[in-house]
Amino acid sequence: MSSQFAPSRPGTPPEHLKSPVTQSVLRIQNQIVQAARELLLEQGFVELLPPIIGPVTDPGGRGAKQVDIDFYGNRYKLMTSAILYKQASLLAFDKIFYVAPNVRLEPLETADTGRHLAEFHQFDVEIAGASQQDAMRVAQDIVTAAVARVVRTMGSELEILGRDPDAFAPLLNKTGAFEQISHTDAMEDLVRLGHEQNHDAEIDWEGEGILSHKSDSPFFIIDYPKGSRGFYDREDPERPEVLRNFDLIAPEGYGELISGSEREYDYARIIARMRETGENPAKYEWYLKMVRDGIPSSSGFGIGIERLTRYVAGLDSVWKATAFPKIPGVVSP
Amino acid sequence: MTGVLSAPGFPEASIRSRARDGARGVFPPMDGYGLTLFGAGGVSRPGTAEGGTDPLDAMRLVPPVFMPQRLEMLTELAREPLYGDVALDTEIGGFRSPLPFYVSAFGSTQVSSSGLGLAVSRQAGRLGIPLVIGENVVPTNGYADSSEQTGNGMLARLRAYESELPDGLGGMAFQQSTEDADAEVWNLLYSDPGAQPLLESGRLAFELKVGQGAKPGLGGMTVLQRATADRLAGQYSTDESVFDGGEQVLRCSSPGTFTAEILRQQIRFMRNNYPRARVWVKLPPGRDIHDAAQVAWASGADSVTVDGAEGGSGWAPSSFLDQVGLPLAECLRRLGSQPRSHCLLVSGRMWEGARAVKSLALGARAVGLGRAALLAADEDPEEGLARLVACLALETRMLISSLGKYRPAALDQDDVWLPGATGLGHLA
Numbered sequence: 001m002s003s004q005f006a007p008s009r010p011g012t013p014p015e016h017l018k019s020p021v022t023q024s025v026l027r028i029q030n031q032i033v034q035a036a037r038e039l040l041l042e043q044g045f046v047e048l049l050p051p052i053i054g055p056v057t058d059p060g061g062r063g064a065k066q067v068d069i070d071f072y073g074n075r076y077k078l079m080t081s082a083i084l085y086k087q088a089s090l091l092a093f094d095k096i097f098y099v100a101p102n103v104r105l106e107p108l109e110t111a112d113t114g115r116h117l118a119e120f121h122q123f124d125v126e127i128a129g130a131s132q133q134d135a136m137r138v139a140q141d142i143v144t145a146a147v148a149r150v151v152r153t154m155g156s157e158l159e160i161l162g163r164d165p166d167a168f169a170p171l172l173n174k175t176g177a178f179e180q181i182s183h184t185d186a187m188e189d190l191v192r193l194g195h196e197q198n199h200d201a202e203i204d205w206e207g208e209g210i211l212s213h214k215s216d217s218p219f220f221i222i223d224y225p226k227g228s229r230g231f232y233d234r235e236d237p238e239r240p241e242v243l244r245n246f247d248l249i250a251p252e253g254y255g256e257l258i259s260g261s262e263r264e265y266d267y268a269r270i271i272a273r274m275r276e277t278g279e280n281p282a283k284y285e286w287y288l289k290m291v292r293d294g295i296p297s298s299s300g301f302g303i304g305i306e307r308l309t310r311y312v313a314g315l316d317s318v319w320k321a322t323a324f325p326k327i328p329g330v331v332s333p
Numbered sequence: 334m335t336g337v338l339s340a341p342g343f344p345e346a347s348i349r350s351r352a353r354d355g356a357r358g359v360f361p362p363m364d365g366y367g368l369t370l371f372g373a374g375g376v377s378r379p380g381t382a383e384g385g386t387d388p389l390d391a392m393r394l395v396p397p398v399f400m401p402q403r404l405e406m407l408t409e410l411a412r413e414p415l416y417g418d419v420a421l422d423t424e425i426g427g428f429r430s431p432l433p434f435y436v437s438a439f440g441s442t443q444v445s446s447s448g449l450g451l452a453v454s455r456q457a458g459r460l461g462i463p464l465v466i467g468e469n470v471v472p473t474n475g476y477a478d479s480s481e482q483t484g485n486g487m488l489a490r491l492r493a494y495e496s497e498l499p500d501g502l503g504g505m506a507f508q509q510s511t512e513d514a515d516a517e518v519w520n521l522l523y524s525d526p527g528a529q530p531l532l533e534s535g536r537l538a539f540e541l542k543v544g545q546g547a548k549p550g551l552g553g554m555t556v557l558q559r560a561t562a563d564r565l566a567g568q569y570s571t572d573e574s575v576f577d578g579g580e581q582v583l584r585c586s587s588p589g590t591f592t593a594e595i596l597r598q599q600i601r602f603m604r605n606n607y608p609r610a611r612v613w614v615k616l617p618p619g620r621d622i623h624d625a626a627q628v629a630w631a632s633g634a635d636s637v638t639v640d641g642a643e644g645g646s647g648w649a650p651s652s653f654l655d656q657v658g659l660p661l662a663e664c665l666r667r668l669g670s671q672p673r674s675h676c677l678l679v680s681g682r683m684w685e686g687a688r689a690v691k692s693l694a695l696g697a698r699a700v701g702l703g704r705a706a707l708l709a710a711d712e713d714p715e716e717g718l719a720r721l722v723a724c725l726a727l728e729t730r731m732l733i734s735s736l737g738k739y740r741p742a743a744l745d746q747d748d749v750w751l752p753g754a755t756g757l758g759h760l761a
Contacts, residue, residue: 034462063606065520107524109609198633201605227601275590276598278541280511 005253005316007112010325015333017310017323024157025321028150029309033099035149036123036142036303040097042253043138048089050082050124053189056283058083059230065105066196078103081302084287086126090296095127100306108327113205114317115255117306119326125260126300132244132262135299136220139248139258140178142303143218147171150312163314165288167252170217178248179219183228186211186221202228208255224244231273235259246301254311260301267292338449338711340704347370348684351724352709352717359686359724359731387643387682388662388751395750400737416734421726423741425699426538426636426676427611428463428504432692432726433741436718437640437680437701438467438508438540451493452714458494459703460722462504465613465701466490468510468542469553471518487518488527495531504536506613510553511589512569523607537610538635541599543625544588544617546640546681548653552586581610588617591721593628600632611635613678618642618659623667627668630675638701639664641681665695684721686728687717693733694744 009014027160037047057066058081067078081087082100083253089096103119111118123142127135150158151165151172158165180190187199190207197204203211203221211221223242228237233245245261263271270291274281281288309321319325351358361369377419419745423433424678436457457464466487475486487507487647494505509518519539522528531537545551562571562582563599575583596614603612614629615638616622626637641661642653659667659680661681679692680701709717732740736748 060360061602061606063520063523065517065524075705104521105524108526109530172582198604198608200633201608204608225601228605269713272595275592275595276597278509278511280515280589283515329524 005114008176008317010319020160022107024160025313027157028154028313031149031154031257032146035146039142039145045095045097046093048098051085053078059279061230063107067103080104082124086124086300087295088290090126090298097200098124100124108329110328115307116328117326118328119319121305122302124302126298128296128298130299132299133325135260135301136246139301147312161296180222182222186262200225200227209253212249212251212255213253218248218250220246220248231277232263234264257307258301258303262299265295265297299306340708341486343704348705348708349712351721352712355720356723356727359728377488378546384476388660389688389691392749392751394732394748395691402743403737406739418732419730419733423653425463426613428536430501431461433699435463435699435701436706437703438465439703439707443668447705449710450490452710453718454490455497456718458497460719461499463504464494465506465540468508476521504538505531506538506540508540510542512586523733532609537611538613539603539607540613540615542615543591546617548649549617549619549658552588555584556581591744596628597632600629600634604633618664621678622664626668636676636678638678643681668696671696686725686732689751690729690732693741694748
């Protein structure tokens with residue numbers, strides 16, 4: 001398990017919704033969404049309403065299953081993430097974002113990580129022509145704006161939740177960019193700390209928890225290896241095997257808040273990367289046709305809104321950051 | 334249910350006899366005991382390939398006169414060792430197995446959907462030997478098929494296997510090929526409560542199917558009824574020309590495109606996505622089998638399965654069955670000797686001990702029973718496979734001990750001789 005937080009389960013829907021804790025958390029979440037939205041609109045982003053279903057969705061990683069639905073006799077998917085549509089959206093606008101619902105039937109082992117929901121929401125951001133570092137700056141801006149707004153306006157809610165606003169001082173007092181550490185260095189850190197794992201892979205929950213606990217402010221892990229992420233994260237042309245991507249890790253054991261990357265946009269590269277991730281290109285017909293005709297280069301990311309809320313509100317479990325929690329493997333209304 | 338299968342060119346009668354009669358099938362018929370004079374070329378090699386051209390069958394196991402390893406065993410036991418002293422337990426792709434055998438995949442073809450899937454699964458579980466479930470089972474037969482009678486669905490086979498599995502032994506490997514990646518077989522299993530006991534006890538593997546044994550270079554082919562084909566139309570291509578638009582349709586899959594980098598990254602991605610499952614890789618008998626296997630092991634595969642071009646349960650064009658792909662013996666030669674950390678599994682016409690022991694001597698960790706397992710279960714759904722495996726284990730012990738060795742891992746290429754070759758160790 002990645003954190004010191006004890007596993008827990010929600011009560012009945014009325015118990016959960018009437019709880020003062022839930023109500024404070026959801027008020028905080030409102031301010032977070034508001035802060036992000038205002039910031040992005042000020043920066044010239046266009047908010048689009050996200051797609052919910054499609055013939056294909058983000059294949060993702062880490063074993064989460066997609067949900068099939070019948071679309072007039074065709075097998076469609078609920079969005080696990082709208083990454084393919086984000087790239088498509090850049091044909092209309094250069095800077096877009098969604099507040100997007102996603103469904104991922106995560107492996108049962110994630111039920112007690114405190115940070116997985118089968119149904120969750122993301123700020124899904126995509127920027128044409130942007131680099132990895134450009135996207136990271138926007139991600140940092142959003143997190144900082146959200147935390148600042150909650151600290152400024154939600155003092156009494158934080159008090160009800162027992163969340164000390166001073167926990168955010170290192171973040172709010174930061175004048176430059178969040179710290180960045182490469183995946184390779186993070187792995188070496190973990191080995192020094194006695195945590196050995198597969199070096200070609202994602203950082204596991206436990207490892208990420210260790211790194212998160214060490215820090216008092218959010219930080220980026222960048223440049224994950226190929227083989228740990230989906231086909232759309234761009235491989236560095238100068239450094240084969242290295243992806244030009246990033247995660248933002250919250251401190252105090254709260255773990256990953258954001259995943260993002262520069263994107264692959266070249267047709268032949270995408271075909272090769274699809275095969276390298278075990279995908280059957282045939283099912284991506286509409287997407288590949290679009291890519292073949294040309295899409296912009298871009299970078300983007302998704303912020304888990306419930307995860308960001310959990311961090312800001314200081315919650316042990318992410319299910320407390322949603323009105324209608326769906327914990328992996330727990331059959332819920 | 335019994336007697337529905339046939340296997341031309343395969344020693345069906347001998348397999349059925351062993352599935353029916355058990356260990357006595359290892360010897361010539363008892364009614365000839367004391368009356369018949371036996372010799373080479375008589376009854377001893379009923380499994381030889383049609384025409385006698387199979388190079389693995391043409392080889393002989395060649396016991397030496399001097400046996401230093403037998404002396405070691407004698408010293409340990411303080412008596413002369415016998416074949417019963419051969420220890421066959423081993424590790425197969427991360428699973429403990431009491432025997433160097435496993436049941437290899439048979440897919441969605443009619444032969445494996447006709448009710449034999451459950452019988453084979455149950456018996457393999459009881460034996461504690463690993464079981465591989467083939468590609469296309471989920472897209473074609475379903476995942477949680479409620480028809481427990483036929484055992485078509487993947488979960489039914491899992492339950493049948495697990496229900497009789499001894500603690501700490503065996504494990505199941507589930508294949509996924511490029512096209513059935515659409516059905517998310519691995520994701521389904523990884524998240525399914527029904528698969529958790531195997532997953533939590535380290536007895537779940539996912540096998541990446543890189544190609545077909547019986548038709549290397551082509552993908553899976555099955556003959557479907559038109560209604561089934563219509564249901565799967567969005568997932569698979571069909572060829573209407575083969576059956577002239579009749580009630581049957583040929584479904585053709587692509588095997589998927591692989592390069593060394595694609596294979597390497599797919600294995601890494603499997604390890605990333607399913608860290609608690611074992612990663613197996615099944616290779617077709619391609620001419621670059623050595624390079625492909627090395628890529629798989631270097632990328633972290635727990636086992637590499639090589640399926641010789643020796644036929645199978647699937648539908649394949651006759652020209653492929655007879656003339657395409659490397660025979661298993663040539664695959665083994667090209668693979669060469671492996672460090673013991675590399676788990677190599679082989680299948681192709683396996684059913685009796687000599688072929689199995691030759692394969693073990695030429696580098697395999699274990700051998701897979703495919704058609705033989707189906708025939709044995711077809712002969713007797715309750716005990717057929719168990720009896721066939723008992724025969725195989727008895728022969729394997731006898732053969733290994735005859736070589737003055739007492740573990741499969743002690744075998745090497747010197748134990749095998751190819752007529753016409755000069756000297757020993759000629760395969761290197």
